[in-house]
Amino acid sequence: MAEKTSDLVVIGSGPGGYVAAIRASQLGLKTIIVERDALGGVCLNWGCIPTKALLRTAEVYSNMKHAADFGLKAEGIGFDLDAVVKRSRAVSGRMEKGVTGLMKKNKIEVVKGTARLEKGPKTESGAPVVKVKTDNGEETIKAKHVILATGARARTIPAAGLEPDGKFIWTAKEAMVPDVMPKKLLVIGSGAIGIEFASFYNALGAETTVVEMVDRILPAEDAEISKFAEKQFKKQGMKILTSATVEKLDKGSETVKATIKTKDGKTETVEADRVILAIGITGNTENLGLETLGVKIDRGHVTVNEWLETGVKGLYAIGDLVGAPWLAHKASHEGVLCVEKIAGVKGLHPMNVTHIPGCTYSNPQVASVGLTEAKAKEQGYKVKVGRFPFVGNGKAIALGEPEGMVKTVFDEKTGELLGAHMIGAEVTELIQGFGLARSMEGTEEDLMHAIFPHPTLSEMMHEATLDAYGRVVHV
Template sequence: MGENTYDVVVIGGGPGGYVAAIRARQLGLSVALVEKEHLGGVCLNWGCIPTKALLRTAEIYTAMSHAAAYGLKADNIGFDLDAVVKRSRKIAGQLSSGVRYLMKKNDVTVYNGTARFVSAGDGAAVLHITDNEGGGEEIRGTHTIIATGARARTVPQAGLAPDGDKVWTAKEAMVPDQFPDRLLVVGSGAIGIEFASFYNALGAEVTVVERLDRILPVEDEEVSAFARKSFEGRGMRIHTGANVTGLEKSDAAVTVSLQTKDGDTVTETVDRVIVAIGIIGNTEDIGLEDIGVEVANGHIVVDPYLRTSVEGVYAIGDVVGPPWLAHKASHEGIICVEALAGEEEVHALDVSAIPGCTYCQPQIASIGLTEAKAREEGYDIKVGKFPFQGNGKAIALGEPEGFVKTIFDSVTGELLGAHLVGAEVTELIQGFGIAKTLEATEQELFHTVFPHPTLSEMMHESALDAFDRVIHT
């Protein structure tokens, strides 16, 4: 190929884009990747990884606060906010550098700048690259993968327009200029609840506002109810079925007006507000309208193999819509590349087999159908549940809070869904992920030997409970 001409051009270096680039090189294709900021995207730099670093600090701080329960002494405990943030940023920087190493190792050409389509179709797309110094050049790609990610959704009419000062997005919440003694979080999805949990653990008075009738609305209803009781037990205040109707900022504070589910108006005065009401795809300013790529509801429309409405142009990750998860984006990148390369046995992504994790205290993890959704879809189901307080390892860890819930098709025995809340469930969920991929029934789970003493034994007991064979309750 000629200079600046590639088999594959990837726009965006997040967990979808950089994984797609590596897989394309493994298949012998020439690859260019365009990234305007930091390799690793939001996930490594401002999302998944640095927030987990912050939440780990909160976990350790909570454990220190309960040292006496373990026979330990920890007096006058406290935290250094600058050091907490510095650790988080150092970890993000380390991993971003690691992605740059992977690009070099795999001989991926990296362009630092922004890309815009000049044309597409007729066997190749032409893109104009504007580098970060203002220069520009054109490159060509036989196949072009859009992996531009998404950004926080805002509601300016209610005053929920982040200003970097009093009203934050997740990005500002990760690098606070000061610790907010009073915090209001708008939105109770994974992002909102994780930040609520972090600041609550470090001592802030936290209020969560959710417009739907329950927090964590994508989770099973039992998990949502259990989590709410736990969060409120830790001092959080939660308003569900409520809307933010106005926001007034002063030098000292923010006053937020809420309309409750009963139609009453209440006000909350806080130091900072975090807006976490979802995300919208980054579809602007890349020339999609010029080449005819279909966009609907702020996301690029794709088929099961991530092909857009324009030949040779593909899209993966958050920019194509929910679930907005890094691991979903990575798998879409691999599926997309293998399909365009003509690999055999390429399977479209099964969304029901994608685990979701929320790293609050207690942790939450799920896969597949909720109980309500399974019934709605017409399944005759069997439901099993096992409590953490019945597990020896959980008691030994001092973590007796939570449960494991499993949902099976009563006719075929197929595992339809699993929903967990409690310590380390974000690690346990992958066991159910493998079971879903292998299309396991209750029999495979019954006959699997789970080691003792481990938290994983609850997965076994929950499956047994669904079929009236539970041992330890």
Template sequence: MASQSFDLIVIGAGPGGYVCAIRAAQLGLNVAVIERENLGGICLNWGCIPTKALLRSSEVYHLMHRAKDFGLSAGEVGFDLDGIVKRSRGVAKQMEGGVKHLLKKNKVTVVMGEAALAGPGKVSVKGEKGTEELTARNIVLATGARARELPGLEADGDLVWAYRHALVPPRMPKKLLVIGSGAIGIEFASFYNTMGAETTVVEVMDRVLPVEDAEISAFAKKQFVKQGMTILEKTTVKKLDRGKGKVTAHLEADGKTTTAEFDTVISAVGIVGNVEGLGLEKAGVKIDRTHVVTDEFCRTGVDGLFAIGDIAGAPWLAHKASHEGVMVAELIAGGHPHPIKPGAIAGCTYCQPQVASVGMTEAKAKEAGFEVKVGRFPFIGNGKAVALGEPEGLVKTVFDAKTGELLGAHMVGAEVTELIQGYVVGRTLETTEAELIETVFPHPTLSEMMHESVLSAYGRAIHI
């Protein structure tokens, strides 16, 4: 095939890559995006979106069991696992179709196949029709990441699952072990536990959801335990003995090893960047622990070569990847975008109860030398939360005592993944407590708790 020339080639069509391609096309560049599997990447097909569809089913199922609390009556409550999975896959397929339409609408050339760098400004693509070469002045690596596999804990799709298997389960687990309590692990634990699996979560760190504020982790743990989960912290899975229809896990805590039997194990022990087979080392790209090293503008140090999203390292979040994609597209088109501030990127976990945060935890703020003012407000003090039947939750805000800067916000409870954005906007606008205190929050809403938490930090809370 003859070589095709573009202004920009994006390798990977996940939430970083396809967004970068579309923004660049809007800015008048001739763009190609290369994808080896699904448009929309892992996030849309095997991550964020289908997991939210599964979790929505478990949320509705949980509410059906609570019908009596709301003065309602329901017949026999049951579920069809195949039906739940079918809905989840349908949602993912619909979104993939949407991305395909957007790329076409913006006149982005889509090339399906495996890409590799073939010299400065050159990319070779191995597809169904053989290999073709594309050239461009600028290339963006957006190849994402995959599940980390630890020796002896590898997924087999039968007894031991990675996230992909857990999204299209061959059966409903009866006794489930989830290894890792980050966002992926705890979301699957939440889904399967709600659907009736006897669920144990093992975390090597000293608490579940270890990146969250310690107070929020403790609150969430209490709720998980109340829901029937077993949580084992400071515990390592040393090995898995796989038998017929069962797995014996060897668990080590405090220097002692015990064994426990499960019919299913989900391994969620982090991710590794997709850096292999791209010809990166040959091109002179620096790689550190499976991630491409970049500057604040996602430049790799190799002329005309950028890396965005999961391949460029933490935080491993789709919205961070998308924003980096836009920033790089604008930079390539001659603009002057602002670099992304990791401290203004929210993290959201869609377990029950939901967890969301932005900025520094209380401990991190103190470590950084700040004198802090901390505010808290419980869901039980909010009329809307009680009316919704969701009185379990907490909003926590951390301020710099000297300047009033909002250093961090941390929440656990119903719909906090939607609420957190208020604080994200606040941090982006470099707000202080004064502006937040002066802001009028509508009533009755869950968002009023955000106001009360700010007031609490300054000894002014009304409803506690």
């Protein structure tokens, strides 16, 4: 049985884990990363990256079908599903190789295997000992600090039949490598994951139904944006059922029948070739030895404090494992914050979750940062709200993308930008501007005095700010 020592062990190599390992190496910590599967975790291999490759295909396909709008001719348009999936997998493979290269460049040792924690010796660090089951036997790693970055997986409800079977009922993983193109698709859940897959399959021709248990889709977004999104998706042919609950799924020989309780209390049956479960995620906390260490787990996620400490000496947790928002960039930020705290970097401050942008890469895209209008009012702010439509922007018209809106929410008293919410083309690229304004405690004056280039979509950010103060120019 091999034994290793290091300053830090990171368990899990997703965007939280591998970024934490790199930052630790930069700070002079001898670092080992443990991964049981492919480097890059779910994000690079089965989440963020491959889904964007699929959605790009859907976007190009949709544009091809509207070629005449741009003065172009395109005939016999179609797609090869196997080739679509192959491209997506190739993109993921390239990213995994990139992470492998980063580990070598930063002199981080990678141990491939399944990790489990045991109580550490009564030393100065007192951190748990990491036991790793590898193909060549068990390795023991003793480190001063251990970071858990094991991520999360799709939540299921077996009692209602909401459990993947690999054929008819899919999680996001199966939905990324479909064996067939479903003619009828049922998506349960309308958060970012559900809506992105609904958008992809709907664009490729699947008759798509989305079921959401609350009263609107994309429930984490501003209500006005959710309403706009629902209208656009319905125009694209999606059927959307809100305030509805899937009570059970019955599998037949070729299809699945869903019994759905609708908002009027009636029961409706929807038949589909395939079903995608997008009802949330739960942390990968099992088989790590957390119970014996006394780590607190709340509703499937590890409990940590503002510095990502678990309460067990020398043990930390980051990313999806510790709960919402389940975002790769949040995990990366936590990884850096955690490592810098361990290394004693000065001037740190805990992460402010209202500074984390959220993005949904559907068609149209949705992006936001900070407080919604409703949340701002709930917290006692008197607000000034600005709006600007895509139809008033020259670049949006030139792109053939006139459907969309930028919304800003300011504190009337101080001018602080409380939140920004967008729907339309490329808003996932624009939101970082408002994110930067939030993190720098920007006000309406800062945004008004900024000079935005023309013609760009970003001009709408300026106009939405001006609109909040009665100064909008182009509508």
